[in-house]
Amino acid sequence: MTSRKTVLVLGGSSDIGRATARAFAKAGYDVGLAGRDVAVLEPDAADLQARYNIEAKIWAFNALDTASFQSFVGSLPSLPDVVISIVGLLGVQENAQNDLDHAATIMRSNYEGPALILGLFTEKFLARGNGTIVGVSSVAGDRGRASNYVYGSAKAGFSAFLSGLRARASRGGVHVITVKPGFVRTKMTEGIKLIGPLTVEPQIAGNAILDAVQKQRDVIYVSEKWRLVMLVIKTLPEAIFKKLKF
């Protein structure tokens, strides 16, 4: 065992997950990477160890398998200092409109799974009396839009969950952070038209998450431009908003 701080990244094989793990490892954290396919996580763990001379471990974790959450948390040799959920699924809005299974999977991947696992970790952290929880939500959760409201509504639920969790946990010495990335150039957004000035590389998102943990922020937009964009989107009257095609 080392005396370094530890971070557990759920959804560690995503581009933001990898970038976040690198940012924390660079800052001297030991890292746990959790994801569905551990074979995919192995080279990333080796990368972190080779780069930053820290310990990196990998864990199998499936955000849709909520029944396994208790035993997953129980199987960890020690409770990490920071837990970050980057779990999410963009899905395809058009398919979700008729394919209820697909819609449910989007909802469960973006809300049910991340909320339940972070809630569970928060209870453990509260029992210990410290810890930081980070939930990566989305600007899409700020207001449901025609083009992605299945995804957006799940993220809205997740954001609301984190907000309440933060209020409750802060009294017990546990800090909860909500991250709203905006457009990030990743595998998930490949093929989607992104607006250049509003788009960042995963590395920027990873560094922003580390910064938010170090400064114990509450809600961050990875790019501050998004705070303004979403403020405008949120304040548009419904009569106008419903006519917009985005």
Add this chain to the structure above:
Amino acid sequence: MTLVTGWGRFPVIDTEISRPCSLAAVGEAIAATAGAIARGNGRAYGDAAIGARATIAMTSFDRIRSFDPATGRIRLEAGVLLSDLIETFGPRGFLPFVVPGTRFVSVGGAIAADVHGKNHHCEGGFGRYVERILLRTGQGETIEVSREDHSDVFSATVGGMGLTGVILEASMRLRPVETGWIRERIISASDLTAAMRALDAGDSATYSVAWIDCAARGSELGRSLIYLGEHANRGDLPDDTDEFPTGQAPGFSVPIDFPSMTLNRYSIRAFNELYYRKGARRAGGDHVVSLYPYFFPLDTIGGWNRIYGRRGFLQHQCVIPGHGAREVLGDILERITRRGDASFLAVLKKLGQGEGLLSFPLPGYTLALDFPLRGDILSFLDEIDRLVVAAGGRLYLAKDARQSRATFEAGYPDLPRFNAIRQTLDPEGKIRSRLSQRLFDEVQP
């Protein structure tokens, strides 16, 4: 289909781009098309990293597989950038042995172009420090090549412009350093002869390079500043200095394409005059500078390639064998200054023996010049090429967008051997770039 260019932004080519994330997906990308090439960070100037049909973007492969701090040996994926290596391992006391003029190149690209740095005259090129390469061939085989195993493929892959297959991973050595600082000495030379003499005198320096003021004419032709450098030790640094300088993000980005009128003989001359005077003032004694401005002066200006305007620019980099180089280089410089659209940047440096079959370096002097793409520049450069070929020289493929087959074939005598190796690795011609179509491949009837 996507429009893609190299760093020089000429030519512009419509290509399919795939971004595989697994080694299996790279194999599929090769199998799916007749004519693919790997692309790293897109810093080759011309058409080297654009596929004949499809382009395989390798930047997702950015993992370090292992690192041994006792020996400096590192195993890494081909998409790792040198900037990443410097920032990650510099503070741990290790740097790449060889860095080109920009740190934003991938390891795969650096091997494929066998890039050289300011230390080529004494320490060789990037390929010299590469020990093993994992390669995916056009036939769909994954082979590990080294100086011991498949040595012919290894020597064709170092400097082989990606044409032996997609470079997936490499093992290489990093240089142990005490600091990330360079002890620099600037020497001013009043003309070309003096500049070449200063470079010869600087043979014992680890790093040496001359910046030629192409706006200087007549008796001042070849007026230069010579930058010599050594790795600084801890004792060379002031007490309050960190051993490793913080990496600098580009301090200034070129946000738009400059109108192509911006660079004219007057603006270039004014810039060069200023640059020369500033450097000449600092000439003389040693001073310590961060490795970033020493090795990568242009990296501080993000997107500097846009100052040449939308039409792009050409870089012409030749090497002239040592014997009689003074005369040929003088002739070339003379013609350039006579034309008037003197290069914005002209670099002269000494090279040693190349590593691979198609590696650019040979013992002699290399001269690199930029030209905005306009007027009769293409025919003018053909004229320069004739001088290069007559002197037994050659052009750097990583910079090239326009040389003729005749120039290429005259400059690279090992080409038949290279082609034979490529033929056995890839009989169907699955691995092909725009550059190979232009210079290597059999012309389709």
